[in-house]
Amino acid sequence: MKIIDGGVTSAKGFQAASCAAGIKSQDRPDIAMVYSAKPCTVAGTFTSNVVKAAPVLWDRKIVREDAEKVHAVVVNTGIANAGTGSEGLRLCRETAQKTAEALGIDERQVLIGSTGVIGPQLNMPAILNGIEKLVPGLSESREAARLAAEAIMTTDTHPKECAVEFDVAGKTVRLGGMAKGSGMIHPNMCTMLGYITTDISISKDMLQKALSDVVADTFNMISVDGDTSTNDTLIVMANGEAENTEIRSEDGDYAIFKEALFHVTRELARMLAGDGEGSTKLLTCNVINASDKNKAKILAKSVITSTLTKAAMYGNDANWGRILCAMGYSGVQFDPELLDIYFDAEGCKRIHIYHDGETVPYSEDEATALLKHEEVIITADLKEGTAESTAWGCDLTHEYVSINADYRS
Amino acid sequence: MKIIDGGVTSAKGFQAASCAAGIKSQDRPDIAMVYSAKPCTVAGTFTSNVVKAAPVLWDRKIVREDAEKVHAVVVNTGIANAGTGSEGLRLCRETAQKTAEALGIDERQVLIGSTGVIGPQLNMPAILNGIEKLVPGLSESREAARLAAEAIMTTDTHPKECAVEFDVAGKTVRLGGMAKGSGMIHPNMCTMLGYITTDISISKDMLQKALSDVVADTFNMISVDGDTSTNDTLIVMANGEAENTEIRSEDGDYAIFKEALFHVTRELARMLAGDGEGSTKLLTCNVINASDKNKAKILAKSVITSTLTKAAMYGNDANWGRILCAMGYSGVQFDPELLDIYFDAEGCKRIHIYHDGETVPYSEDEATALLKHEEVIITADLKEGTAESTAWGCDLTHEYVSINADYRS
Numbered sequence: 001m002k003i004i005d006g007g008v009t010s011a012k013g014f015q016a017a018s019c020a021a022g023i024k025s026q027d028r029p030d031i032a033m034v035y036s037a038k039p040c041t042v043a044g045t046f047t048s049n050v051v052k053a054a055p056v057l058w059d060r061k062i063v064r065e066d067a068e069k070v071h072a073v074v075v076n077t078g079i080a081n082a083g084t085g086s087e088g089l090r091l092c093r094e095t096a097q098k099t100a101e102a103l104g105i106d107e108r109q110v111l112i113g114s115t116g117v118i119g120p121q122l123n124m125p126a127i128l129n130g131i132e133k134l135v136p137g138l139s140e141s142r143e144a145a146r147l148a149a150e151a152i153m154t155t156d157t158h159p160k161e162c163a164v165e166f167d168v169a170g171k172t173v174r175l176g177g178m179a180k181g182s183g184m185i186h187p188n189m190c191t192m193l194g195y196i197t198t199d200i201s202i203s204k205d206m207l208q209k210a211l212s213d214v215v216a217d218t219f220n221m222i223s224v225d226g227d228t229s230t231n232d233t234l235i236v237m238a239n240g241e242a243e244n245t246e247i248r249s250e251d252g253d254y255a256i257f258k259e260a261l262f263h264v265t266r267e268l269a270r271m272l273a274g275d276g277e278g279s280t281k282l283l284t285c286n287v288i289n290a291s292d293k294n295k296a297k298i299l300a301k302s303v304i305t306s307t308l309t310k311a312a313m314y315g316n317d318a319n320w321g322r323i324l325c326a327m328g329y330s331g332v333q334f335d336p337e338l339l340d341i342y343f344d345a346e347g348c349k350r351i352h353i354y355h356d357g358e359t360v361p362y363s364e365d366e367a368t369a370l371l372k373h374e375e376v377i378i379t380a381d382l383k384e385g386t387a388e389s390t391a392w393g394c395d396l397t398h399e400y401v402s403i404n405a406d407y408r409s
Numbered sequence: 410m411k412i413i414d415g416g417v418t419s420a421k422g423f424q425a426a427s428c429a430a431g432i433k434s435q436d437r438p439d440i441a442m443v444y445s446a447k448p449c450t451v452a453g454t455f456t457s458n459v460v461k462a463a464p465v466l467w468d469r470k471i472v473r474e475d476a477e478k479v480h481a482v483v484v485n486t487g488i489a490n491a492g493t494g495s496e497g498l499r500l501c502r503e504t505a506q507k508t509a510e511a512l513g514i515d516e517r518q519v520l521i522g523s524t525g526v527i528g529p530q531l532n533m534p535a536i537l538n539g540i541e542k543l544v545p546g547l548s549e550s551r552e553a554a555r556l557a558a559e560a561i562m563t564t565d566t567h568p569k570e571c572a573v574e575f576d577v578a579g580k581t582v583r584l585g586g587m588a589k590g591s592g593m594i595h596p597n598m599c600t601m602l603g604y605i606t607t608d609i610s611i612s613k614d615m616l617q618k619a620l621s622d623v624v625a626d627t628f629n630m631i632s633v634d635g636d637t638s639t640n641d642t643l644i645v646m647a648n649g650e651a652e653n654t655e656i657r658s659e660d661g662d663y664a665i666f667k668e669a670l671f672h673v674t675r676e677l678a679r680m681l682a683g684d685g686e687g688s689t690k691l692l693t694c695n696v697i698n699a700s701d702k703n704k705a706k707i708l709a710k711s712v713i714t715s716t717l718t719k720a721a722m723y724g725n726d727a728n729w730g731r732i733l734c735a736m737g738y739s740g741v742q743f744d745p746e747l748l749d750i751y752f753d754a755e756g757c758k759r760i761h762i763y764h765d766g767e768t769v770p771y772s773e774d775e776a777t778a779l780l781k782h783e784e785v786i787i788t789a790d791l792k793e794g795t796a797e798s799t800a801w802g803c804d805l806t807h808e809y810v811s812i813n814a815d816y817r818s
């Protein structure tokens with residue numbers, strides 16, 4: 001597997017376009033389209049929030065119930081189309097109809113994504129006008145993918161893309177994706193918005209299985225603020241243009257594909273966590289030597305979601321007591337008297353901060369220097385088994401509060 | 410029941426003292442003692458955190474296992490004595506021994522509370538010196554109670570006290586308490602530190618039952634930051650000096666006492682939530698007309714713990730979508746299409762903001778004016794039953810981040 005520079009247009013036959021449709025008050029790109037002329041097998045995971053946005057309901061029905069393949073995704077920012085009742089669903093369908101008409105396909109071959117403020121109805125004149133502008137602008141270029149990744153941003157500070165290339169039985173396959181999400185990030189069953197395209201040939205069942213498997217260890221292991229969005233959606237579209245023999249079982253080809261999908265989803269997930277609203281650093285927590293994986297997951301996630309730990313990381317404060325506290329209230333049992341905690345960062349000497357239930361003397365200056373890095377890694381060793389898990393989050397900053405106290409204005 | 414000005418010395422026979430022992434670097438009161446010459450029946454609830462501070466282990470054993478009555482509580486701030494291993498337990502016992510010696514009682518008649526930084530061992534010369542100073546200063550005065558409530562503060566901005574007076578079968582009974590807690594507040598089974606004294610005569614079983622019952626709807630329904638502390642402790646001491654016939658069953662006298670205890674615990678809990686670190690307002694969420702009480706509790710708590718809702722409240726932003734979202738990811742089912750949401754504040758016209766799954770037009774100016782009040786009440790009407798619950802929290806502010814990014818320095 002080779003990491004390549006790319007995004008949603010890396011895989012053969014996928015095009016993208018984006019433009020400023022005027023959905024947001026500012027004159028910036030706010031709508032994007034991804035399109036494959038060849039129909040795509042599709043898999044998706046969606047928010048577990050009881051309150052589901054209209055586009056989630058629309059996409060989920062297509063992905064889970066309708067057997068047909070899809071051709072396109074349209075994503076708008078500015079308005080989430082959540083909490084909008086039956087009118088919201090009607091406007092979502094109208095968006096799909098307009099897209100289908102412009103592309104000469106069926107409305108149920110169009111997936112919709114929306115992100116932004118919860119509550120208001122979509123600004124349809126802007127959306128419809130945007131779609132008209134998007135279709136003639138569709139392009140397979142690298143640039144088109146990047147602009148699409150930028151158009152779906154809300155409070156994100158930079159676009160998130162990742163792409164890889166690998167061989168399946170002599171055929172070259174590409175897989176690339178884009179994602180957005182900065183606040184209201186605590187995916188459960190999936191994340192905010194993520195779109196991955198690939199030219200592999202794979203059955204729908206195998207595509208969904210690979211996606212569901214990798215999401216459990218990637219997008220579902222990040223959190224910015226503990227708030228699981230109403231709009232979380234992660235879609236993978238596979239158009240088969242790589243012309244490999246279709247993957248229909250969990251064979252060697254499937255393993256190669258799943259490894260590539262894992263890489264792309266993990267990188268996108270890490271990018272979301274590291275670009276959490278107002279964050280200054282990526283916070284990675286490894287829980288190792290646990291008796292079972294689920295326990296390791298719960299503990300790792302409890303650490304990276306702890307408000308107090310996040311604030312301490314912002315202050316470059318090696319306040320390991322908050323890590324210990326967050327593990328303690330996570331809801332799972334472990335023996336604090338067996339626990340070791342370490343801090344790591346690239347190029348820094350590891351700091352062993354807690355051993356067998358008591359503090360280890362360390363230099364506050366060295367700890368502060370380590371915590372100033374862009375990625376801080378906390379490792380908690382339970383010494384009770386062999387299972388492990390990793391979760392990703394970010395620090396809690398003044399800027400997070402500023403962004404969210406004033407998001408709508 | 411009459412609300413009176415008072416605290417831990419309101420009930421007959423209870424004395425308090427406090428002083429600056431030098432545990433904290435700043436020259437401010439950091440140790441307090443509450444004492445009753447007459448032995449007290451005692452009840453308590455403690456943190457559910459797997460990592461329990463040494464004083465929690467000490468108190469819990471006395472309250473749950475030892476039949477004897479207690480005489481005193483000693484509380485220090487500055488150091489939490491958590492994550493301190495067997496040495497921490499030894500120093501906790503040494504504190505109790507010194508107190509017992511000074512008061513002429515048994516060491517297992519002394520409860521200990523600690524709050525502050527997790528990790529360091531207690532500064533014993535300061536603690537022992539402080540205890541020596543406290544004993545001669547014990548006083549039944551109103552002022553002594555207030556100074557004790559101040560001495561146990563950490564990042565609290567004001568002391569929390571509440572007291573009531575009521576009659577039980579012709580005898581006047583008093584019940585008063587103090588509490589502290591501003592960060593790491595998400596009590597589960599109890600809160601940070603709370604001490605309530607009463608001169609009622611009541612059996613240990615009935616005292617514990619009343620406490621456990623009221624805590625479920627008061628201290629366990631508040632959150633500042635979602636972090637359940639290692640030190641949460643709530644203690645009630647009853648010395649019987651009111652000379653009522655001892656309460657031994659759930660009779661009418663018990664109901665009167667429980668109502669008084671509910672009032673004092675609820676007021677102290679509300680004070681903790683309203684004085685959450687950096688907060689500018691108290692956030693109250695009522696969930697009404699739920700199919701069962703547990704569901705109402707989970708929903709109310711999910712709203713007041715939502716980081717995004719808390720940030721919106723700080724910004725006086727009627728961003729009801731975040732309330733809807735927080736209810737949706739709480740983990741319980743409800744029908745969003747039946748939901749109504751209201752905002753209330755003292756002296757303001759109620760704002761009906763969400764009705765049957767869709768937004769209701771409202772004035773942003775009126776909403777902003779309402780949200781600027783010191784207490785903002787969010788009511789969510791599920792229209793599915795008759796159960797209800799209330800939770801209390803606070804807004805998330807720049808000041809919260811400042812306090813917690815820099816707590817140890």
